[in-house]
Amino acid sequence: MSTKEANLTTAAVIPAAGRGVRLGPGAPKALRTLGGVPMLVHAVRALLRARAVTLVVVVAPPDGAVEVRLLLDSHGLPEGKEILVVPGGATRQDSVRLGLEALPDDVGTVLVHDAARPLVPVDMVDAVAAAVCEGAPAVVPALPLADTVKQVEPRDHGPEPVVGTPERALLRAVQTPQGFRRDVLVSAHLRVPAEGEGATDDAGMVERLGTPVVVVPGHEEAFKVTRPLDLVLAEAVLARRRAADDF
Ligand SMILES: Nc1ccn([C@@H]2O[C@H](COP(=O)(O)OP(=O)(O)OP(=O)(O)O)[C@@H](O)[C@H]2O)c(=O)n1
Numbered sequence: 001m002s003t004k005e006a007n008l009t010t011a012a013v014i015p016a017a018g019r020g021v022r023l024g025p026g027a028p029k030a031l032r033t034l035g036g037v038p039m040l041v042h043a044v045r046a047l048l049r050a051r052a053v054t055l056v057v058v059v060a061p062p063d064g065a066v067e068v069r070l071l072l073d074s075h076g077l078p079e080g081k082e083i084l085v086v087p088g089g090a091t092r093q094d095s096v097r098l099g100l101e102a103l104p105d106d107v108g109t110v111l112v113h114d115a116a117r118p119l120v121p122v123d124m125v126d127a128v129a130a131a132v133c134e135g136a137p138a139v140v141p142a143l144p145l146a147d148t149v150k151q152v153e154p155r156d157h158g159p160e161p162v163v164g165t166p167e168r169a170l171l172r173a174v175q176t177p178q179g180f181r182r183d184v185l186v187s188a189h190l191r192v193p194a195e196g197e198g199a200t201d202d203a204g205m206v207e208r209l210g211t212p213v214v215v216v217p218g219h220e221e222a223f224k225v226t227r228p229l230d231l232v233l234a235e236a237v238l239a240r241r242r243a244a245d246d247f
């Protein structure tokens, strides 16, 4: 490792600009509460607890950057680590790109983490960061699937014909944080079109450039709060953690 590389730092980008349409009406999803605390605050705390992370860039709803800054300041996040807030874009891919543009020059490793995964365990964040620092250009945490998956011919109405059953043992359900060498992720965001062919995760964009991506173990508690039932599960997991801390 060169002296220059040794001085590079690790930052997290947290896209939090989504509406949360699948969760139903209400405030932008990242600002909805879990155990009385906004999901975004849970996610920021989890990333700031990671050993390697020195900076978190929060990508706020496009018209909500000031509100998000005030919200984070009011929750007394740890000192000694920096938080930047920037406005996001129309898609997740746009929001991550805007977060990347805010990174200072000394950042060499980037973790991209959904605000919608508020309960990610810190050990998992550390493991993703460590895998990048040990030389992998792109790392995704993921879990084996519990359900069998069918490929279909999508239809707006009526039964959908099944065209195949992928071998489940070869499939993984991907979570965040996904970790990248900064230059790799920036190249992907510069070269993969945001419209039409937009990607649903960052690693997918890196794959399209032919750069190797590796999987490390994910965690059941790093699930994404997407639909109303996910919020019920998240409240239960948080209550269990709080009860365990009381013992
Ligand atoms: N324009 C967008 C869309 C999504 N996200 C973020 O990307 C993460 C994962 O996205 P998802 O869970 O799909 O959130 P939403 O897009 O808000 O959900 P929905 O599709 O139900 O509206 C979330 O933290 C979300 O805030 C973002 O920063 N900018």
Ligand SMILES: C[C@](O)(CO)[C@H](O)COP(=O)(O)O
Pocket: 092, 114, 173, 174, 175, 176, 200, 201, 202, 224, 226
């Ligand atoms: C990035 C992600 O959370 C990995 O599972 C997921 O792809 C986000 O997808 P969504 O369509 O924004 O829920």
